[in-house]
Amino acid sequence: MTVLVFLTALVEWSILLYFLATNLTHLALILRAFFSIRNYLDAVGIDRLDTAFETSHFKPITLICPVYNEEAGSVASINSLISLRYPEFQVVVVSDGSTDATLERLITAFKLQPSQRVVRQLLPTQEVRGIYESAYVPNLVVVDKANGGKADALNCGINLARYPLVCCMDGDSLLENDALLRIARPFMDRPDLVASGGVVRPLNGCKVTPMGIRGIFLPDSWLARFQIVEYLRAFLFARVGLASLDSMFIVSGAFGVFRKDLVVAAGGFETATIGEDFELVVRLHRCLREEKRPHHITLVPDPVCWTEVPEDFRGLGRQRNRWQRGLLETLWRHRRMCFNPRYGRIGLFSMPYFLFFEALAPVIEVSGYLVFVWALWTHSINGTFAILFVYVALLLGVLNSVVAVVLQEISGHRYQGLKAWMLLLFTAVVENFGYRQLTVWWRLKGTFDWIRGKNSWGHVKRRGLTTHPAPDEPPQG
Numbered sequence: 001m002t003v004l005v006f007l008t009a010l011v012e013w014s015i016l017l018y019f020l021a022t023n024l025t026h027l028a029l030i031l032r033a034f035f036s037i038r039n040y041l042d043a044v045g046i047d048r049l050d051t052a053f054e055t056s057h058f059k060p061i062t063l064i065c066p067v068y069n070e071e072a073g074s075v076a077s078i079n080s081l082i083s084l085r086y087p088e089f090q091v092v093v094v095s096d097g098s099t100d101a102t103l104e105r106l107i108t109a110f111k112l113q114p115s116q117r118v119v120r121q122l123l124p125t126q127e128v129r130g131i132y133e134s135a136y137v138p139n140l141v142v143v144d145k146a147n148g149g150k151a152d153a154l155n156c157g158i159n160l161a162r163y164p165l166v167c168c169m170d171g172d173s174l175l176e177n178d179a180l181l182r183i184a185r186p187f188m189d190r191p192d193l194v195a196s197g198g199v200v201r202p203l204n205g206c207k208v209t210p211m212g213i214r215g216i217f218l219p220d221s222w223l224a225r226f227q228i229v230e231y232l233r234a235f236l237f238a239r240v241g242l243a244s245l246d247s248m249f250i251v252s253g254a255f256g257v258f259r260k261d262l263v264v265a266a267g268g269f270e271t272a273t274i275g276e277d278f279e280l281v282v283r284l285h286r287c288l289r290e291e292k293r294p295h296h297i298t299l300v301p302d303p304v305c306w307t308e309v310p311e312d313f314r315g316l317g318r319q320r321n322r323w324q325r326g327l328l329e330t331l332w333r334h335r336r337m338c339f340n341p342r343y344g345r346i347g348l349f350s351m352p353y354f355l356f357f358e359a360l361a362p363v364i365e366v367s368g369y370l371v372f373v374w375a376l377w378t379h380s381i382n383g384t385f386a387i388l389f390v391y392v393a394l395l396l397g398v399l400n401s402v403v404a405v406v407l408q409e410i411s412g413h414r415y416q417g418l419k420a421w422m423l424l425l426f427t428a429v430v431e432n433f434g435y436r437q438l439t440v441w442w443r444l445k446g447t448f449d450w451i452r453g454k455n456s457w458g459h460v461k462r463r464g465l466t467t468h469p470a471p472d473e474p475p476q477g
Contacts (some may be wrong), residue, residue, distance in 0.1 A: 012375065012385050015368035016392060022357050023396035029241030030233065030400060034407040036244040037301045044185075044302075059165050059187055060088035061180060061257065064157030066150050067095055067171035071102045073308075075109045076208060077171060082137055086180040091140045092157040093171075097126075097147025106142050110134045117141070123155040123268035131160075150253070151269035151276035158268060161260055168277070170254045173307040174203060174213055182303035183257050190296055194284055195258045197243075197251035197299040199236050201414070202228050203306035213306060216414050218423060221311040226431040228424065230439075233404040236301070242350070243299040249285075249350040251297065253277030255305030262288075273333070274455060275326020282334050285346045304414075317442045324446030325454065327359050362444035368393065369437070394432055401428035 063081055067074050074093075081091050095103045106112060112132035119128055126148035134140055145156055154168055165187065167180065183198045205219030218225060235252070242248050251258075253276065263269075266287050269276045281297065288295040310316040331354060337343045338351040372389055375381035405428045408414075409421055 008371075008375065008380065009382065009385075011367075011371055012382070012389075015364060015371060016385065016389055018364050019368060019389070019392045020396075022361065023392060023400060025353075025357060026233070026238060026400050027396070027403065030237040030404055030407065031241075032244055033237040033240035033301075034410075036240055040301060058087060059184065060090075060163040061086065061165045061167050061184060062090040062092055062157070062161035062163045062260075063167045063169065063180075064154055064161065065091065065093045065169055065171055066153035066157065067093060067098060067102055068147070068150075068153075069098050069100045069102060070171040071098075071100045071105050073172055074102050075105055077174060078106065078110070078140070080174045080213075082140055083177070084175060084180050085178050086184075088163075089139060089180065090162055092160050093140070093142045094153040094157050095142065095144050096149070096153040097145065103142070103144055107132060110140060110142075111136050112140075112142055115141070117160070119156075119159050122159050122264050125152050125156040125159065128156065149271055151271040151273070154276070155268040155271070158260060158263060164260055165257055166260045166263065167255070167257045168253060169256075169305065170307055173200075173254050173305050174208065175255065176213065176304045176306070179255075179303035179305065183255070183300050186298055186300060187257070187259075190298075192294045192296050193259075193298065194262055194288065194295045195251050195256060195281065195297045197239070197248070197257075197297075198255040198303040198305050199299075199301060200252050200254045200305050200307055201231055201236075202309040204309055204311065206306060216416070218415060218420050219311070222427075223313070223316065223435075224309055224311050225424070225427045226435045227309045227316075229401050229405060229428045229431050232408050233401055237404050237407065239299050240301050242353075243297075245345070245349070246296065247345045247350045247353075248297040248299055249281065249346065249354060250278045251281050251299075252305075254307050255303070273326065273329055274322055275330050278326055279330040279333065282330055282337070282346075286334055286337055286343065289343045289346065313438075317445075320439055320442040321446035321449060324359075324362065324443040325450040327354065328447065328450045331355055331359055359447075362440050362447055365393075365440050366444050397432045397436060398429050401432060404428070 065078070065081065070077070078091065078093055093106065095106070112134050115131045115133040117131050117133070119131070126146040128143060128145045130144040132142040132144070141160060143156060143160065145153070148156075157168075158166055165184065167183070169175070179198060183196050186196050187193050202219070202224055203213075204221065204224040205217045206213050207215030207217065218228070239248070239250070256277065258280075262284060263280070266280070266283050270279050270283070273279045284295075285297070310319055331338070331351070334351075337347045338355060340347040343351075368389070372381070372386075376386075402425065405424050415421060415424060
């Protein structure tokens with residue numbers, strides 16, 4: 001019995017220390033990111049973006065937008081892309097074997113005609129069935145190809161890209177009007193820059209016109225509101241914090257700019273994985289480190305990509321399940337990098353961070369909750385442990401979320417009005433009691449699905465972009 005008590009206490013305190021390390025690490029990254037963002041905004045605050053790009057260092061961009069059965073929002077999304085502020089860019093839309101009216105709607109909206117353009121096979125892809133261009137929108141190319149998945153569609157877009165930088169994004173996302181100017185600016189200053197990521201935020205609740213976003217509002221859905229806080233905490237501040245340590249390990253597939261030549265040299269996006277964005281960034285780090293080539297990957301905190309997030313539990317669960325499987329798959333594929341000094345900060349810090357605080361988190365966190373409940377049930381729980389567990393597992397999580405919302409308001413708020421800000425603050429508290437535990441469960445299920453070899457993408461139902469008329473602005477296309 002004494003041995004059992006000792007082992008139980010050992011497990012309890014080990015899990016408690018893990019929760020403490022996780023939350024304090026996240027808090028440290030959030031605080032570091034805040035100061036990094038403030039320094040960045042001070043440095044670029046007096047810049048005129050248009051003037052900055054009137055130099056010989058300016059690089060044109062090709063935007064690659066894969067779509068699959070996106071008839072509900074594809075026209076609005078492409079309208080917003082072709083109206084972006086940027087000196088010279090090309091938009092390549094890849095219909096990846098869509099079975100709905102996506103292609104037909106694009107042909108009608110932009111008056112597309114079949115093109116005889118030759119596709120250079122820099123990267124292997126599924127069969128290209130047709131290419132369409134428009135005399136009315138000369139920088140738009142639409143490709144119809146056999147279905148091969150998002151990675152295959154991105155590779156097809158790279159084959160058609162005419163410019164040295166490629167911006168990869170999702171078909172259901174919208175960029176702010178000056179987002180390209182902001183995300184591409186680091187490429188002018190750093191010749192060793194490989195990739196630049198932007199900020200991804202939930203689009204739900206925003207007012208969308210044919211010209212893009214014209215009003216930023218909180219959604220009615222609590223599930224979508226929880227994800228707003230989650231994106232602030234995990235996808236803005238945590239990643240900016242990693243970038244400030246020169247340990248950027250992931251560029252979101254919804255909005256990221258890459259050097260085309262290096263992506264092609266690395267073999268393009270991996271079609272045999274469900275986490276193609278994460279895997280490509282890790283592979284770029286690996287290849288360049290092995291070649292001993294200086295390189296840098298960053299995240300720019302002010303260009304924003306707005307994307308629709310799931311508003312139903314089934315769709316959200318499938319998404320988080322897929323993210324977890326993609327994370328585990330990539331870490332396993334490149335496991336030789338972990339703790340390997342040959343790969344510098346990526347091998348000694350980034351890989352262990354994502355392994356212990358991301359990949360293994362669902363298993364350890366669920367184990368912690370089960371041990372806590374079991375100890376309560378058997379009346380064997382230590383009073384000090386119980387108090388510390390509630391504080392570390394829940395209240396520190398609340399602190400992280402609240403700090404993320406407050407710092408977002410200080411560094412550059414988006415949601416207007418005191419009411420919206422207070423509601424977001426309240427959401428930051430509530431999401432720690434039920435929602436975060438639910439996401440941990442979905443990720444745990446994703447872990448077991450990965451162990452079993454499940455490799456399906458998992459369909460996520462979306463409402464599509466609902467556009468509102470903008471009578472004072474001429475529609476595009």
